Amino acid sequence: KAGVTQTPRYLIKTRxxxxxxxxxxxxxxxxxxxxxxxxxxxxxxxxxxFSETQRNKGNFPGxxxxxQFSNSRSEMNVSTLELGDSALYLCASSLDTVxxxxxxxxxxxxxxx
Amino acid sequence: xxxxxQNSPSLSVQEGRISILNCDYTNSMFDYFLWYKKxxxxxxxxxxxxxxxxxxxxxxxxTVFLNKSAKxxxxxxxxxxxxxxxxxxxxxxxxxxxxxxxxxxxxxxLSVIP
Numbered sequence: 001k002a003g004v005t006q007t008p009r010y011l012i013k014t015r016x017x018x019x020x021x022x023x024x025x026x027x028x029x030x031x032x033x034x035x036x037x038x039x040x041x042x043x044x045x046x047x048x049x050f051s052e053t054q055r056n057k058g059n060f061p062g063x064x065x066x067x068q069f070s071n072s073r074s075e076m077n078v079s080t081l082e083l084g085d086s087a088l089y090l091c092a093s094s095l096d097t098v099x100x101x102x103x104x105x106x107x108x109x110x111x112x113x
Numbered sequence: 114x115x116x117x118x119q120n121s122p123s124l125s126v127q128e129g130r131i132s133i134l135n136c137d138y139t140n141s142m143f144d145y146f147l148w149y150k151k152x153x154x155x156x157x158x159x160x161x162x163x164x165x166x167x168x169x170x171x172x173x174x175x176t177v178f179l180n181k182s183a184k185x186x187x188x189x190x191x192x193x194x195x196x197x198x199x200x201x202x203x204x205x206x207x208x209x210x211x212x213x214x215x216x217x218x219x220x221x222x223l224s225v226i227p
Contacts, residue, residue: 033214033215042202042218042219044217050213056214058214090156097213098206099162101159104149106154107156
């Protein structure tokens with residue numbers, strides 16, 4: 001079966017712009033989670049959606065937002081980009097909670113210049 | 114405050130020998146632990162997990178040990194192979210609302226030398 005698909009793979013944006021990243025989960029998976037990976041902070045949880053509802057949110061500013069559609073596809077948006085937002089953004093899908101198993105996508109590499 | 118710590122940023126092991134990767138946690142609410150492996154330009158791949166009701170879980174060459182009193186877990190890879198060279202992340206989650214997210218360590222880069 002197809003894995004988790006994240007688009008685009010690479011993105012270069014300018015400070016102050018906004019960006020939208022997309023994630024298509026494995027078919028049948030209703031939970032989608034987003035993580036930010038940076039060299040200094042490692043992998044940090046952004047938010048998790050299940051059946052279009054945000055169930056949990058990490059400790060990130062309000063510039064980071066997300067949503068999930070009825071087909072379980074998810075998008076995350078970062079507004080007013082800062083240099084420190086440069087990171088690998090990873091999406092993971094699951095049937096439900098973490099114990100059901102996460103499958104990660106390959107990520108979107110965002111560079112803010 | 115880092116709730117999951119992997120104190121060794123890197124580890125080098127000879128092919129065929131045992132690799133031991135360590136992880137410590139501070140949050141007593143964590144009751145389910147996972148190890149992920151990550152190659153460059155790819156997402157993390159699940160390796161093995163353990164529930165707090167167990168102290169050991171084995172899957173082929175991979176064994177995870179959990180010491181709840183010490184809040185410590187370790188991943189053993191025996192025998193190590195060059196293809197095991199990657200970054201290994203320890204992750205933890207808790208019951209209830211906490212089970213919707215993973216808390217990761219910063220990773221240990223394992224290099225298996227042929």
